[in-house]
Amino acid sequence: MGVDVQVTNLTKQFGKQLIWKGVTLTLPAGEISVMLGPSGTGKSVFLKALIGLIKPDEGSIVIEGTDIASCSEKELYEIRKLFGVLFQDGAMFGSMNLYDNVAFPLREHTKKSESEIRDIVMEKMDMVGLLGAEMKLPGEISGGMRKRAGLARALVLDPEILLIDEPDSGLDPVRTSFINQLFVDLNAQIDATFLIVTHDIHSVRVVPDQIGLLYHKHLAMYGPREMLLSSDEPVVRQFLNAQTIGPIGMSEEKDADQLEAEKDMDLPPLPPIPLQMEPSNGIPRRAQAAPGAWCRANGVTPPPGSFTREAEHAAGQQQQG
Ligand SMILES: Nc1ncnc2c1ncn2[C@@H]1O[C@H](COP(=O)(O)OP(=O)(O)OP(=O)(O)O)[C@@H](O)[C@H]1O
Numbered sequence: 001m002g003v004d005v006q007v008t009n010l011t012k013q014f015g016k017q018l019i020w021k022g023v024t025l026t027l028p029a030g031e032i033s034v035m036l037g038p039s040g041t042g043k044s045v046f047l048k049a050l051i052g053l054i055k056p057d058e059g060s061i062v063i064e065g066t067d068i069a070s071c072s073e074k075e076l077y078e079i080r081k082l083f084g085v086l087f088q089d090g091a092m093f094g095s096m097n098l099y100d101n102v103a104f105p106l107r108e109h110t111k112k113s114e115s116e117i118r119d120i121v122m123e124k125m126d127m128v129g130l131l132g133a134e135m136k137l138p139g140e141i142s143g144g145m146r147k148r149a150g151l152a153r154a155l156v157l158d159p160e161i162l163l164i165d166e167p168d169s170g171l172d173p174v175r176t177s178f179i180n181q182l183f184v185d186l187n188a189q190i191d192a193t194f195l196i197v198t199h200d201i202h203s204v205r206v207v208p209d210q211i212g213l214l215y216h217k218h219l220a221m222y223g224p225r226e227m228l229l230s231s232d233e234p235v236v237r238q239f240l241n242a243q244t245i246g247p248i249g250m251s252e253e254k255d256a257d258q259l260e261a262e263k264d265m266d267l268p269p270l271p272p273i274p275l276q277m278e279p280s281n282g283i284p285r286r287a288q289a290a291p292g293a294w295c296r297a298n299g300v301t302p303p304p305g306s307f308t309r310e311a312e313h314a315a316g317q318q319q320q321g
Pocket residue numbers: 014019037038039040041042043044045046
């Protein structure tokens with residue numbers, strides 16, 4: 001059914017290095033959120049904090065009434081059963097075939113019989129389009145298939161929360177679109193709360209319900225997709241439109257001279273907001289809203305041409321230009 005994840009005032013540092021401070025957001029139950037940010041801003045650290053692999057220095061992460069930042073190991077063990085995690089490379093055991101890899105969490109964490117395990121593994125392999133590849137070793141398949149196998153494994157314990165770290169790394173644009181469609185379809189089907197960390201701007205524009213941006217050791221913005229895609233906030237605008245003009249430089253922040261040199265430059269207009277991806281299987285998602293609903297409800301005029309089939313194309317062209 002998906003559960004809320006309430007993050008309040010989260011702060012983490014490693015030694016003297018502050019990673020982020022005061023991060024507050026709620027991942028709404030059953031919705032797809034995406035976390036963005038320049039390299040090194042602590043997106044992976046944030047994911048690890050959510051599953052209790054890294055302890056924050058301050059703040060809380062409350063899931064179903066338990067604060068995983070301060071709970072006991074026993075409570076953490078229980079809460080972790082709510083999570084499915086897809087790591088960047090799928091994190092498969094190289095010496096096990098896909099069937100055994102996907103069956104692994106069931107054999108470790110449940111007392112199910114081998115025939116029950118078989119039914120679940122085959123169901124999840126089917127969900128990610130890998131039926132027939134069960135006997136293959138991870139080294140014998142493509143990166144895209146490994147990710148889907150990792151996803152099947154993340155699904156076997158029926159997670160309420162699915163954390164996905166850079167699903168598009170190493171995938172070509174077509175494979176990225178397929179895996180995005182798979183996320184949207186799965187979200188409709190299992191209704192879990194999704195958090196995806198990605199650098200892929202196209203995915204960010206069309207997949208999530210909510211978008212967050214980590215920048216300069218804090219959460220610069222978190223909110224509905226249409227809010228961020230229509231935002232004039234310089235960091236958000238620069239990042240979501242892959243532009244060089246703006247506060248983000250090669251080494252995170254530009255210096256005062258660089259910003260002064262840019263001050264009279266015209267920013268390209270905001271590209272139209274594309275339509276959000278819909279489930280291909282016809283099952284509506286819980287969080288699905290009519291195109292432009294957030295903009296209308298908040299009196300925001302979206303960029304011209306938004307919410308049309310052409311809008312997607314226009315954004316792609318602008319990024320390349
Ligand atoms: N266990 C750790 N001990 C010390 N420092 C760490 C640890 N884990 C991460 N860091 C540091 O935290 C910072 C943020 O790392 P993280 O991997 O979360 O960034 P990211 O935003 O995911 O980057 P990228 O987009 O490049 O994957 C880095 O400077 C990294 O070296």
